[in-house]
Amino acid sequence: MSLNDTERAVLLRAGDAELTLRPDQGGRISSLRVRGDELLRQGERYGSFVMAPWCGRLGYGRFRNGGRMVQVPTDPGPHALHGTVRRRPWRTVTATTASAVLDHALTGPWPYAGTVTQEAELAESGGSLTLRLGVETAGDSFPAQAGWHPWFLRRLTPGGEGVRVDFAADWQEERGPDHLPTGRRIDPLPGPWDDCFGMNDGVRVTLTWPGRLELTVTARTTWCVIYDEQEEAVCVEPQSGPPNGLVTHPRLVTPLEPLEITTTWAWRPLS
Template identity: 65%
Template sequence: MTTQDTTTLTAGDAELTVQTWNGCRIGSLRIGGTEVLRQGDHYGSFVMAPWCGRTENGQFRNGGKVHHLPVNNPPHAIHGTVRDQAWRTVRTSATEASFTYDLTEPWPYSGRVTQLFELSENALTVRMGLETYADSFPAQLGWHPWFNRSLGGEDVTLSFDAAWQEERGEDHLPTGKRIAPLPGPWDDCFGMPDGVDVTLTWPGQLELKVAGPEQWVVIYDEQPEAVCVEPQTGPPNGLNTQPRLVTPIEPLEAEMRWEWRTL
């Protein structure tokens, strides 16, 4: 079902709502009538593009040119420019939908972000791409879902096996040193060279796995209402430390899959 601003997909007892007007974020995922995501215009699950997490002092370099981004999380720029913009609906069906957004100021380069959603009875697959037909530029892609800590029963638990943790400095940016994963609470980036694989379990209710081919995931669980599991194509401040160029012949692509079962 599609309205001017919202698209709803259904498969079995799963219902997904995409808020086209609000950054093409997932506004709701209901499984068997139970809402899995934290509600509110700033929550759900939003897109991080064309960068993820914090970019140091709102600055990045492309070749010899330094660019300045809005410092919306002082002293840094955070989470990209598309999370609260209106996207264009390209195609919808009962279980699939695709959307696009054309990058504009304050991002200094032209490009197009595409998102494709595929819903089944027990899984959601989201694919994202970023392409340019003009200048090449460094970029990142990722998602920032807010999962409800409680679904009405016991609080969720997180299970994952990371190869390393990016050491976090006092400025909340990776220091460049990789350390053994530390116990939570977390606002930290972890390395998973074989792909993201994190399981959320609400005891006696639901198990949901977040997976995908990306090698980095940020875990954030410092708020009482929700926990975040954020697959992304590079670490925070990656525009500066691990730039990945988008070129006219090589787009940047990302994929996230949520798979669930009732307990």
């Protein structure tokens, strides 16, 4: 990293783990190294970014809040993707050796004032990472979602064996030709996936890099998107609602009730 990049980055360390946060790149985790192995795909689009105030695809960029129809800009293609905060600068609120808090004030094109806060904390042992997200309003109530979009490397070493993704889902959200959930819940299908799964007892997905590392993603939420259609990386995305959830499963953020979600990534070496 250049000197300017170092000044913008927030580096956390515990045990054999090192984590880098980039407030200047949407508050994303740009690097997670365990025992020297980089776990996340590198680049400004990758790492692990926050999805808020919606997750995944928002159909045609439209949702209703009470009697108001809201339109936000769409990405290439017909839908709006992954919220507004991943491409905006964040602020470092606090940072210690092993934990940090970042926040971002919601601005246009999102029409409601509020704040998104992310806390990252490495366990003292260096064996896990806990991430917490909060979405608060600064005035009017609005529907919102929050979650994470990590890009885990498929291989930790050149020529290494590819990662295995294991999970047990209670259902899969059927995906229509427009890539939005149809509202039907179907039995989980074999991959490859770009799909949302429902897990009634909370998200639990294990990634295994044979002979090197096992990492388990858990979250006290029902929905998780699994994406494994790229050669370089796989994504395991715990989120507070399904794609297009501002329309189909609206969760209202009010002055008395913020939206909060937590995920933990725990790992253990296999060698």
